[in-house]
Amino acid sequence: MSEFLTIGEPISLFASEDVDASLKDAVHFHKFLAGAEVNVAVGVSRLGHSAQYVTRLGEDPFGDFIKDQLNENHIGTDYIDSTPDYWTAFQLKDRVSHGDPSIFYFRRGSAAAHFDKAMLDKIDFSDLKFAHLSGIFPAISDQALDAFKHLIDLLHEHKIRTTFDPNLRPQLWSSKEKMVSTINALAAEAEIILPGINEGEILMGSRDPEAIADFYLNQSDITQTVVVKVGPEGAYVKTKDGDSYTVPGFKVDHVVDTVGAGDGFALGLVTALIEGKSFRDAVIRGNAVGAFAVQAPGDNDGYPTQEQLAEFLAANPR
Template sequence: MSEFITMGEPVVTFASTDADASLVDSTHYTKILGGAELNVAIGVQRLGHSTEYITQLGTDPLGKFAKKVIESHQIGTNYISFDSKHWTGHQLKQLVTHGDPETFNYRTNSAAANLSPDQFNNVDLSGIKIAHMSGIFPALSQTSRASFKKLMQELINQHIFITFDPNLRPSLWDNRKDMIKTINELAKDADIVMPGSKEGKVLIGTNNPETIANYYLKNGRRTSAVLVKIGPRGAYVKTKAGDSYIVPGFKAQHVVDTVGAGDGFAVGVISALLEHKSLKEAVTRGNAIGSLQVQTPGDNDGYPTPKELANFYHSLK
């Protein structure tokens, strides 16, 4: 029985090791496994919390590789199915030391995109305390969107706490208008919404943290807090009760790869809430893990164990 659950597409990534070179010019790659939701599951598990992950993989070598890696992280695989008719999602990814990386995706019509709602009718949510949902999975296809909505409704029915990260991936959507409408609608059912300020500019037309927070608090059906990621400055927090404040970020000593920082923020928030920490403590941990992640290669290499997190805090004293 797990404390945490998420749904997503694990992406086998052929990641460039040539820093800041374009994918055209890169000649050296390493094979890793990422995917926003899986990153969060890995981070939460690494901090000592039991996790479950819902997805579908192809029967190809990449699918078998993904399952092997997921199991190595001790993440629950009870709801991982296999599809012999569709391939496992994969991508090429640029290594960048600032900004967003260039990626080239092979995810259209993937196995995960074909995970239908009737394939996980027997998901046991008893014991689940927090579910993390992301805007990526519903972008894959109409089928995955239906599966996403089914799980969301079941979580709501069972009064399970939901965190939601918009995780905008415009290249996965048919059009920008559909992306904005769908993401903003899905956000309404989350207890905590965690957009970035740049995402706010796309979704509601402003990157002002307070305006972004006010929008999701006003329109949410159950939203109790909005955490707006504002880059190195940290995060702006506003709650339904009217509290608002900025939680400062942690300075990264050396930026290696920016990918996974936002997911690391979610890891910190979720794991701290599972440990009954205050919201401010949770956001502080989110900022800390985001900072640790950008100082390592890969999508989730910087997510700490409890001892590593304690050592990080101690090093700041």
């Protein structure tokens, strides 16, 4: 039993330690646990909430590493199975002094891409308060997409609140057209949608936060709130009843790596809502966790503890 649930593909990440060297030229790497959805689970657990992660791993060293990392981060593994038939995905990421790093995936045909949706029928929904969904898992295979849709049906059946982050990965899709149509259809099944302005431009043709929010609010009766992430400026919020506002971001002195900031925002928002805080306060927390994330080299190692977050918010009131 858990307060929080997510499904995804966890990855062993080899992050370069050679600043501004290409992946071809880099020779020093550090291994981390990575994957958008597992990032969120790590942060949720670090902030004191119980979390379960759903996936499939290969019976190989990378799969063993991921299991160890999940256990160390107190993330439930009740809904993870392993197979000797397929391998666990991994990736390489360079380190840059500015901008976003380059990432190279090794994940086609992985164990998670062959996820058995029968595992979803074993989930205990009794104490579940939130499920976080992302556009990455349904991109890795048709089998994963089918499982993802089945999980959505189960979440609706059990009246579980949901967030959805498009998390676009064009390299995982057969075409841009399929990516856009599938992601928008999946977003329509979520109560809260968390696109970025770059994703908005791809998915509905505009970088305007209000236009992006209106697009998703108007396409579904299920969607109640859209939070558009606008980078360092913070986040724009619009609700079904027309309420709208912008919550400014937090100033960061030194950005090390931007990967994981969006997942940090999601986990900050979700944990605050689990705790019964207002939506505005939840967005403030999301911005705060995102600020922590960009100051660390790994995808999730910079996420704060409860004490660190409290100190940060006290020192940076909103």
